[in-house]
Amino acid sequence: MNINPRYSRQTQLPTFGPEAQQKLAEARVLVIGAGGLGVPVLQYLAGMGVGTLGLADGDVVSLNNLHRQVLYTEAQVGQPKVEAAAKQLTQLNSTVKLLPFHLHLNPKNALNLLKDFDVVIDATDNFEARYLINDACVILGKPFVYGALHQFEGQVSVFNYQSGPTYRCVFPTPPTPAEIPDCNTAGVLGVVPGIIGTYQALEAVKIITGVGEPLTGVLLMLDLLQNTQFKMKLKAKPENQSIKKLKSSYATAGCSTVAALSVETLHQWIEDGKDFMLLDVREQQEYQQGHLTNARHTPLSDFEAQTRNLFLEKPVVTFCQKGVRSQKAAHLLLDKKNDLEVYSVIGGMEQWLAQLGNQLVINQTPNT
Amino acid sequence: MNINPRYSRQTQLPTFGPEAQQKLAEARVLVIGAGGLGVPVLQYLAGMGVGTLGLADGDVVSLNNLHRQVLYTEAQVGQPKVEAAAKQLTQLNSTVKLLPFHLHLNPKNALNLLKDFDVVIDATDNFEARYLINDACVILGKPFVYGALHQFEGQVSVFNYQSGPTYRCVFPTPPTPAEIPDCNTAGVLGVVPGIIGTYQALEAVKIITGVGEPLTGVLLMLDLLQNTQFKMKLKAKPENQSIKKLKSSYATAGCSTVAALSVETLHQWIEDGKDFMLLDVREQQEYQQGHLTNARHTPLSDFEAQTRNLFLEKPVVTFCQKGVRSQKAAHLLLDKKNDLEVYSVIGGMEQWLAQLGNQLVINQTPNT
């Protein structure tokens, strides 16, 4: 067995050894969510030498992510998280095969995305994604490591492992937004997802290597303000293990998310010929003064009528002058179809002109 | 009160709010050790917005650190950890004042170093440093957050906080190396110090902000293989709270460490006029072919005699052709004086010539 000096401190652990290291090297792990939980999971799994590490996230780095998403830099604000993360993680361990997926998980892409991995990490921050991950893992027979938090409390468990209980065996149905705070609105102390995420990384290592006791059949609750823990033993319920098909939508009304898109990424998407619909929601005069080459004009003042007959199937990118109206338009679209993949371009036309000049701009009149 | 949008997710926590954030901004925290424990402590304290963050460590980044010290990059191997860490942390949060100290803590520098900080984090990996930190904190009246680990077990506590118990109230005297594995020789699974370090960061936040219950008067033991925890209530013993003076040495025989030094840092030290002794341990012919301007010739073949009358007081840097003999020499010096600050230059003369050419080299003859 090839012993890599890089991992010497792990392989010299009597209970770990080169055998467990080899299992890590052969493992394919998918981390869904590259935020507060995903960052420590990714950092430690990459550092420890997981061979293939997929990372899926549709968001870009925001300044108010940095207090807890300590992998990113101020200079990466506005960049897609998976790109930023892959860049950082490669510098930490260039021997890990990193597979970044810049997307929001949805019922159309989930099974295809998950099928190539051995272990899935649920590092998301909303119920929609959590129930979708659960159902997809049950259908595909993949174990997944669950982590979630509320203020100073955390929950960790390993679900769907060796016929063990699933997430639905604890919480059968998704709560509505009126019941439980969801979305990206609750407060989080920076280090709390750091603690929960490191626990998740360790559970992934246990599953992959067989070292230790994975948290299967148990929900671990951590109260980090008081440093107490509580464990609830779980029972597998057959009706939750026999899911055969995903639901068409997992959206809990009112809690869909608009992803932010940087002008660089938009430019890249156009150059790459990515299949999406670009909606320019500015008014007639603004549009005529200069618009992107492939933008469809759907002014916000008449948005409902303008979009009534649109076939909302592919991802939609909304675009305006400064990035405010495009947010509103994006939310209007989500109200129509709550599992739509929607992006709003940060800074809009002004940002585009500042960073990319007249590239791909039609009818731009000089500022006089 | 100034509300920084960067920390919006923290300040919107009802139990935290802008007041706690302001306390973080005003806090001065010293993290001793920038290794497995120190890295997560530094990442999260910097991310969360601690105003002044000192980091003290005398080591350089090694390849076999990267599995658990996930802040560093492969390109930083060989650089002093505190420099590498400061560079990374500045990119995460440029508003934190970072104070890097490239040194090994010793009884001469400890009190002066610690006195300017409010809270100390013991993120070291040896008993020598841990007892020294304890005693220095008791003398100066500073609380410190203790974290340590053994295989898959971790210990966390807050010591010397508001007249609470100290480290010596649990473990009165340092164990000898024959009793307990120490030094940098035991195995560590990458994510285990990640979990303990994030707990330490949270305890530091509790002390600084007054939010939650700090782990004072309690030793928390985590068994991470089985996900169990055990708490031992502690009692403060007056004899441990009345320490007035540091011991002259905390070294536990046989467990002193040789720090690695890069040629760049050595060059910097010479340029800066830093006060240290440079010993070239190569043989006569090698030395004559070219040696650094301020190197004293003490060949390894006659090392004992050559160094018998040296006054070993200031830091010593050992230097050879490739970096192997300098390691041996460094250990011989430590056998003579086990609290000596000793560095061995990585790659020796060959590395110097490759990176710095003939700078500061005397009598270099061309390779013919």
Add this chain to the structure above:
Amino acid sequence: MEILLFGITREIVGQNQLTVPTQDRPETVGKLKEWLAQQYPALQKLSSLAVAVDSEYADDAQPLPSGAEVALIPPVSGG
């Protein structure tokens, strides 16, 4: 009977723990939920609320012995 609270149930009740008076002691988990809904109507709207009895997940039909340690565990979604 003591009931440990977690997540949103702490905020609804306003404390980390709750005591059910002896004379009210419900016989099953289902009856306990009814009692809770009466005392704290906001708890009623939690469609997925796990109940642990002596540290094990319990269905509504499960009896509650007199010395049982009960915990209310709602789902949480943050990350």
Add this chain to the structure above:
Amino acid sequence: MEILLFGITREIVGQNQLTVPTQDRPETVGKLKEWLAQQYPALQKLSSLAVAVDSEYADDAQPLPSGAEVALIPPVSGG
């Protein structure tokens, strides 16, 4: 009497837990240490070994009641 083991004491004893036979039950923490030293001479060389009795730090003189839960906690230095 059951004794929980941590750190190096697990390696010395070879398991995570230890049972003291009823007929041997020591009366104090100090006597327990003597008993342990006899059974596992390697434990004797631990100069700093904390003993918890019912989750509280205990000095050698502390009596050991019959139902006591004991834990052996050695210092650890890794980081």
